[in-house]
Amino acid sequence: MGQDAGxxxxxxxxxxxxxxxxxxxxxxxxxxxxxxxxxxxxxKSRQLVFEAVDALGFKVNHLASSLRRGATKTVGLVxxxxxxxxxxxxxxxxxxxxxxxxxxxxxxxSSDSPIKEAVRIxxxxxxxxxxxxxIATHDDFGVAPGFPDQLPPTVLIDxxxxxxxxxxxxxxxLGAGRSGCEYLLQLGHRDIALLTPDLDLENVRDRITGYxxxxxxxxxxxxxxxxxxxxxxxxxxxxxxxELRRPDPPTAMFAITYFATLGAIKAIQAMEMSFPxxxxxxxxxxxxxxxxxxxxxxxxxxxxxxxxxxAWHVLEQRMNGSDTELARIRxxxxxxxxxxxxxxxxxxxPRA
Amino acid sequence: MGQDAGxxxxxxxxxxxxxxxxxxxxxxxxxxxxxxxxxxxxxKSRQLVFEAVDALGFKVNHLASSLRRGATKTVGLVxxxxxxxxxxxxxxxxxxxxxxxxxxxxxxxSSDSPIKEAVRIxxxxxxxxxxxxxIATHDDFGVAPGFPDQLPPTVLIDxxxxxxxxxxxxxxxLGAGRSGCEYLLQLGHRDIALLTPDLDLENVRDRITGYxxxxxxxxxxxxxxxxxxxxxxxxxxxxxxxELRRPDPPTAMFAITYFATLGAIKAIQAMEMSFPxxxxxxxxxxxxxxxxxxxxxxxxxxxxxxxxxxAWHVLEQRMNGSDTELARIRxxxxxxxxxxxxxxxxxxxPRA
DNA sequence: GTGAAAGCGCTAACAA
DNA sequence: TTGTTAGCGCTTTCAC
Numbered sequence: 001m002g003q004d005a006g007x008x009x010x011x012x013x014x015x016x017x018x019x020x021x022x023x024x025x026x027x028x029x030x031x032x033x034x035x036x037x038x039x040x041x042x043x044k045s046r047q048l049v050f051e052a053v054d055a056l057g058f059k060v061n062h063l064a065s066s067l068r069r070g071a072t073k074t075v076g077l078v079x080x081x082x083x084x085x086x087x088x089x090x091x092x093x094x095x096x097x098x099x100x101x102x103x104x105x106x107x108x109x110s111s112d113s114p115i116k117e118a119v120r121i122x123x124x125x126x127x128x129x130x131x132x133x134x135i136a137t138h139d140d141f142g143v144a145p146g147f148p149d150q151l152p153p154t155v156l157i158d159x160x161x162x163x164x165x166x167x168x169x170x171x172x173x174l175g176a177g178r179s180g181c182e183y184l185l186q187l188g189h190r191d192i193a194l195l196t197p198d199l200d201l202e203n204v205r206d207r208i209t210g211y212x213x214x215x216x217x218x219x220x221x222x223x224x225x226x227x228x229x230x231x232x233x234x235x236x237x238x239x240x241x242x243e244l245r246r247p248d249p250p251t252a253m254f255a256i257t258y259f260a261t262l263g264a265i266k267a268i269q270a271m272e273m274s275f276p277x278x279x280x281x282x283x284x285x286x287x288x289x290x291x292x293x294x295x296x297x298x299x300x301x302x303x304x305x306x307x308x309x310x311a312w313h314v315l316e317q318r319m320n321g322s323d324t325e326l327a328r329i330r331x332x333x334x335x336x337x338x339x340x341x342x343x344x345x346x347x348x349x350p351r352a
Numbered sequence: 353m354g355q356d357a358g359x360x361x362x363x364x365x366x367x368x369x370x371x372x373x374x375x376x377x378x379x380x381x382x383x384x385x386x387x388x389x390x391x392x393x394x395x396k397s398r399q400l401v402f403e404a405v406d407a408l409g410f411k412v413n414h415l416a417s418s419l420r421r422g423a424t425k426t427v428g429l430v431x432x433x434x435x436x437x438x439x440x441x442x443x444x445x446x447x448x449x450x451x452x453x454x455x456x457x458x459x460x461x462s463s464d465s466p467i468k469e470a471v472r473i474x475x476x477x478x479x480x481x482x483x484x485x486x487i488a489t490h491d492d493f494g495v496a497p498g499f500p501d502q503l504p505p506t507v508l509i510d511x512x513x514x515x516x517x518x519x520x521x522x523x524x525x526l527g528a529g530r531s532g533c534e535y536l537l538q539l540g541h542r543d544i545a546l547l548t549p550d551l552d553l554e555n556v557r558d559r560i561t562g563y564x565x566x567x568x569x570x571x572x573x574x575x576x577x578x579x580x581x582x583x584x585x586x587x588x589x590x591x592x593x594x595e596l597r598r599p600d601p602p603t604a605m606f607a608i609t610y611f612a613t614l615g616a617i618k619a620i621q622a623m624e625m626s627f628p629x630x631x632x633x634x635x636x637x638x639x640x641x642x643x644x645x646x647x648x649x650x651x652x653x654x655x656x657x658x659x660x661x662x663a664w665h666v667l668e669q670r671m672n673g674s675d676t677e678l679a680r681i682r683x684x685x686x687x688x689x690x691x692x693x694x695x696x697x698x699x700x701x702p703r704a
Numbered sequence: 705g706t707g708a709a710a711g712c713g714c715t716a717a718c719a720a
Numbered sequence: 721t722t723g724t725t726a727g728c729g730c731t732t733t734c735a736c
Contacts, residue, residue, distance in 0.1 A: 064713035092434035416729035
């Protein structure tokens, strides 16, 4: 239990493999072999080596070894924003996979900016990561001034699905939009408003398409109400309030984003209405509070764990040199039926 | 805008500083000087170098340069758990500070286990991080089988405050416990239950001490009600329900942890009671939903941004060789007064 | 202002 | 099975 957690720095010098070698009375190559197991080492030598390692407190200099081997056992992870719970969950999953496979994670945030994205990736490349996991800030990933023209093995998650030259993994957004809407339809709703912050990302647009399809399949093609609320909880809230104030307010709302969900909730409260009594709500994403405060929030959520597992798997294959065709993985969403949406009451709204 | 985002790998070979040198007709040393600016370079040479760099698409191999310079411009960040919003916020802040100072972050999760913590730190050291930021899993940081006996400059955040040989930065937990309780006292409450998941960490114990002090200062020394609910939202919930079922239920509750807050909310709902009508609630931590769903949650929260800024600052000093005395920084909490706690009614509220 | 040469710590040939 | 040697790509004396 030798710790000392000693005051930083000031060490005489970290022992090198040479120090170990001379103390063990073998060559550096043997030490290396004993440590890495790349070539057989006599039991005796190995023991000598380990004794010396312990005695000296030797730790391989991963830097030197990476430089020599041409691989760092490190992957870069680029996310648009660490405060979004979904991204944070992905980070957690990836950290886990990485640790289990002997990789380290270099974390970078692009702050939702394509050019910052480019800069951060550049920096990661300079550090010679073996691979890159990126949640792109927009669908044209790779198009930004100063974007590196050579990438290590890279897997794109969530956004930029179907990139022409990179593996991509995403959720079945279309299906998610469909399911959310169908669920509401099933409950008897006919006036279903959809709330989205913007139309920038394809994944969001897909959700909207799914919503439209569900509506049109139900013979309600003309009844779309797509509310673009803007980024930020407050702007979404404003937009929804406006919608609720109309003479023909929706009887149900489908928020297709985490912030949109929060905005919708705030709007409903602000109008002194309540869900599911006055209006049904289907939200998006998973968060613990959704099952803490009543009514529990019915929501569609991404299977972040499966998403991460798949992305990691693909990346690992690539890093190991696999040259199979581009991955194009679509993963199902989860539909968490709880309490915030319910059967439309017959008297609720005037019919058209 | 030269991108290609080309299919991974298969490159001929990354150009090195030598390639640049020969193309520019100067020596490697000059290229290095031009790039790093460590020594003056003639304008002419510099231009030549940059042209060659552009033409070749050269990128310094940070690995090689780190090895040579003996510094990586990388710091390791160890957190107990990425799913806790507070830690995630710290990570975000640190990533930001790092990027602004030209550092990269190597992220590791200890999964709340001291031994995993040791293992992960070991790995980071092997990668020769210049510094370490760690949110320790317990107060005896550094005591675990296999814990490295030499650390780079290290700053401990949140837990293990006052470590004998490392800089520590934490919130004023005692003050937080005090404030939360005093606020409730001020509102006229006399039966205030405190909910904590456990007594393991000193920061939590300090909050409890603060609560006790506030009570005793108010002449209510005998009225402490400390409920240890266990990790996990559900167990907390169970414990609170039990408390609320007593013949003399508390009129107010103070949850001193994020999960405890969620547990308290669930318990209150499960009892078909509501806050602040039947019982007042002061929660812990900051989350957007606390100001989305009514009633908004009154809560004490850590100033994660200030915490991170201070920790980063201290770490940077150390990494630059500062040898001043150990930092021991206590930062104030924030008291977010919202709606979940209110004046105790003279007559205990009847059921609705 | 610039170059030659050594070397950071490790691993991979190549020999033995 | 093991050692010797070269060199990964960079920076840094030291000399000019």
